[in-house]
Structure formats: C-alpha cells, structure tokens
Amino acid sequence: MKYFRKASLIFVLILMAICGNVFAQEQAPKKTRYLHISTNPSSVDLFTNAGIVDFANRPNYTSPAFIPIPEGSEDITVSFFHPDYADTTINIKLSQNDTSYIIIALRQTYDEDILVSHQETLKHRNRRNLGRTLQWFSIAPFAIGSVSTIVTLYNISKANDHKKAMENTRFKNENYDVHMRDFEDYRNSARTGKTVSKIFFGTGLLLLSAGFILSF
Numbered sequence: 001m002k003y004f005r006k007a008s009l010i011f012v013l014i015l016m017a018i019c020g021n022v023f024a025q026e027q028a029p030k031k032t033r034y035l036h037i038s039t040n041p042s043s044v045d046l047f048t049n050a051g052i053v054d055f056a057n058r059p060n061y062t063s064p065a066f067i068p069i070p071e072g073s074e075d076i077t078v079s080f081f082h083p084d085y086a087d088t089t090i091n092i093k094l095s096q097n098d099t100s101y102i103i104i105a106l107r108q109t110y111d112e113d114i115l116v117s118h119q120e121t122l123k124h125r126n127r128r129n130l131g132r133t134l135q136w137f138s139i140a141p142f143a144i145g146s147v148s149t150i151v152t153l154y155n156i157s158k159a160n161d162h163k164k165a166m167e168n169t170r171f172k173n174e175n176y177d178v179h180m181r182d183f184e185d186y187r188n189s190a191r192t193g194k195t196v197s198k199i200f201f202g203t204g205l206l207l208l209s210a211g212f213i214l215s216f
Helices: 002-027 112-137 139-167 174-215
Strands: 033-040 045-048 065-069 075-081 088-093 099-105
Touching: 033 075, 045 065, 065 075, 088 099, 112 139, 112 174, 139 174
Parallel strands: 033 099
Antiparallel strands: 033 065, 045 075, 075 088
C-alpha cells in the first residue's frame, strides 16, 4: 500500500509537470517569421499569394520589405511589378529560421507594348486610388448634412410649438407677437437648414458615386 501511494504521487507529479510544460509552450509568445526581399531596382511593387495578380491594385508591399510569414508556411508566391521592367512571379522556399533573405534582379524590358500596358496599369491604379479617396471625402458632407438635418428637425419642432401657441391665443396681444416672431425665426432657420442639408447630402452622394465608379 505504501509503495502504491508513492508510485501514485510520482505519477501525479509527472503528469502535472507534463501539463505545465504544455501550458507554458502554449502561453509562450510565438516568434514571427519574416521574408526580407530586396530588389534591383528598388521600390518595386510586391504582391503576395495572389492567384490572379491585378497590378492595378495597391501593392501589398514595396521593396525593400519585410513580409510576415503565416505559421506553418514553407513557401510564398510573390509577384513583382515595375513600369520599366518585365513582370516576374516566383515561388520562394522559406528557411526554418526566423528570417529568410532574397535579392531579386528584374529584367528590364524594351518592348513598347509592355511599357504602354504598364503605364495604363498605373493610370488605372491612380484612378482607383482617387476613387477610394473620394469615398473617404464623402463622409464629411454626409456628416454635415446629418447634423444640419437634426438642427432642421429641431427648428421645425419649435416652429410648430409656437404655431400651436398662436392658435391657442384668442386675442392678438404681446404673447401672440412674441410667438409670431419666434415662429418666423424658427421657420426661416428650418428652411435654410433644409437647403443646407440638401446641398451637403447631394455633394456627399456625388463624391460617393464618383468614388465607386473610379474604384473599378
């Protein structure tokens, strides 16, 4: 019985040690692996792990770049774009170290059709970037229009209150004149607010629509 208890205690201690080690490994911060890419020339657009690369999109990175590698990945596909050089797509095998290094020399092209195509791609990208910028800019007029609408609704409500007060006044006296004056002020403010709201909502809608069109 004594030996059984001692064996049981040793087993429990070993089990606790194993569980503690597993828990510590799970809680330990995982190291992020990187791929360091340098290119000749520099400032090359890098697109990672894209099935069909659209160079008119914004690049994922610009060389030189440190690209984080998903855990468990053994390779990564990178496409290179520069307007004066031939497009290049390669599959890079990664080392098991924290950081992999690679230097890519692009081949300069003198093919006029390729160069023209690249310039058209850059123009398309610039249009898309402009479209996204316009979409962001549309937030401001929509916000101003919303605030103006809230103020307009408040002015309409106050104008209606003074109008009801005027209707409930049997005789034109000093209070009637005050309500009349306030009614006209709130009514005029409400009309101005409606105009302002329409202008800013229209501007926001115009910017948003133009942004969507240019984004494609």
